[in-house]
Amino acid sequence: MNTHEIPALQVDDLTVAYRERPVLWDVDLRVPQGVLMAVVGPNGAGKTTLLKSVMGLVKPLAGRIQIHDRPAREQRRITAYVPQRNSVDWDFPTSVLDLVLMGTYGALGWFRRPGEAERERARGALRRVGLEDLEGRQISQLSGGQQQRAFLARALVQEAQIHFMDEPFQGVDATTERTIVELLKELRAAGKTVIVVHHDLQTVADYFDWVTLLNVRLIASGPVAEVFDEERLRLTYGGRLAFAATGGGSVAAQPVFGRLAPDEERKGS
Amino acid sequence: MQAHLEILAIAAVIAVACALPGTLLVLRRMALLSDAISHSILLGIVLAFFAQGGLDSPLVILGAAASGVLMVVLVEFLVRSRLVREDAAIGLVFPVLFSIAVILVSRHTGSIHLDVDAVLLGELAFAPFDRLEAGGADLGPRGLWIGTGILALNLAFLGLCYKELKLSTFDAGLAAVLGFMPGVLHYGLLSLVSLTCVGAFDAVGSILVVALMIAPPATARLLTERLGLLFALSAALAVAGALLGYGLAVFLDLNIAGSMATVLGLFFALTWLAAPREGWLARRALRRAQTRRLAGDLLVIHLLQHEGSPTERREARVIHMQEHLGWSPEFARGVLADALEEGHVTRMDGLLHLKPEGRQRAEKALVHI
């Protein structure tokens, strides 16, 4: 059997509920290896929850999650996770290099400290995200885009086969966004699978080759060219979309009403 | 003299033993838990007195520490119910445990050699009289042995799990993903905090335990942004506060624990005021400099916009700056003095004129607005 027929990620019947109401309902997902996939859906759709379930950070009510054909919890060594940037305290007293070194802790295991070899790898990762000049800087003094790139560098040193990233483009400027996209494409070119929660529908077709549309239930998942269309987006966002035809016949859509800005939504919930 | 030295040694050892786990508590925003734990252990201590007549065996010390952990478990149980928030849960649980202990003490004053003053403030002055003996030989004050044992435990925990503690404090999610069991570390840390409270309690009382755990790291946090240095500085500040506090207490005949806690508080207050970068004075100076710089920009922009216009004679008057820009006379004088000194404007017959450098500055500032 060709290794590429083993899915990078396979999710069966995943149901997650924080309280009574499920936030993910019977989700089945099969993601082939070597794709760059966007996970798209409105606020509260359960995108973060999906990632956290895969990483074992929330306990599902039901379902099975496999990475490269084995239970996800046995595959931590080959999975890397970039959480939403605001999930950590950026005032924590540590340097950029130290933050990136945290990505090497998994391979080191308990009690062993990172040494020069790990520091070299961390520096390599910082070069790849263009932060090599800031390695000694305190993380509290980074801009939002630099924080995001430091987070990415931390994932890079894990040398994972499959990467999960929660909104890596949130609050970064256009230059940083391009840097990150280049990096994601590099990862794909190196045969890695990259799964990214993404909010900007305009850029899905540009950046990604695979897409999952999610709103509590799975709406669709597959190659962007096949499943990323008006009808399925309407299903995902519940008709709250304005569509603009673009030259190439592809869809450019932006949810317009009925959806709060992400920050307002969070405050409310 | 011997007694003084022994007290100082006990105080220094306990200071470091408290400051190290305290640093982690402050970083994890769990400072309030130290207060709660240090009160909750009283219940364990009182029960230990009933069972054994004193805090003599390590087993009893562990048992007493368990009541601190029990408090944490109860708090998390309440928080998980989602009906109360953490701060309220802490405020609910520890007074109950503490009050039960106080009631027990007051009902059995005859059989318990404990009073509430001693609980809160400790009896460091008497520590040298409580000796540890083995086979008739004097091994030194018991407090020193207990303190050293607890310090060794804390050092071992921190030294062994430094990277694990760092990661789980900064990003518990990643710690869990990488298999470092942040929950186990969390309880490990809080168990050690309880144990430290029990061990330190006899000598220094619960108020000073909290002061030693929280004040030094909170102070050090204003002085450094490096984790290793933060631990070292916290320990050093705790020792300095304990020693200085003791000296003060002897000199002025004060309660020892109270004097130490006050000195630690003063350390914080001074640092808060005068720390080089994070201190209030430094920040205020920085803010003022920025405001004045901005006002300087505004001045040259204002002059540039009215340059050569019919209103120039009115707009460029020095007095006008005060009236129209709403600046206080002394602030306006300061801004003007800066601009004159930097060679950006000149003054002629009560009117301000831009010099080429000033024009450049105005144009540059406009671009950045």
Ligand SMILES: Nc1ncnc2c1ncn2[C@@H]1O[C@H](COP(=O)(O)OP(=O)(O)OP(=O)(O)O)[C@@H](O)[C@H]1O
């Ligand atoms: N820890 C939690 N406890 C209770 N409910 C939660 C928790 N985390 C998320 N939820 C709820 O689960 C639902 C899905 O949340 P999730 O964070 O997965 O959405 P999302 O798709 O990532 O949204 P966003 O685009 O805003 O990041 C939301 O309704 C949210 O309120």
Ligand SMILES: [Mg+2]
């Ligand atoms: Mg999310």
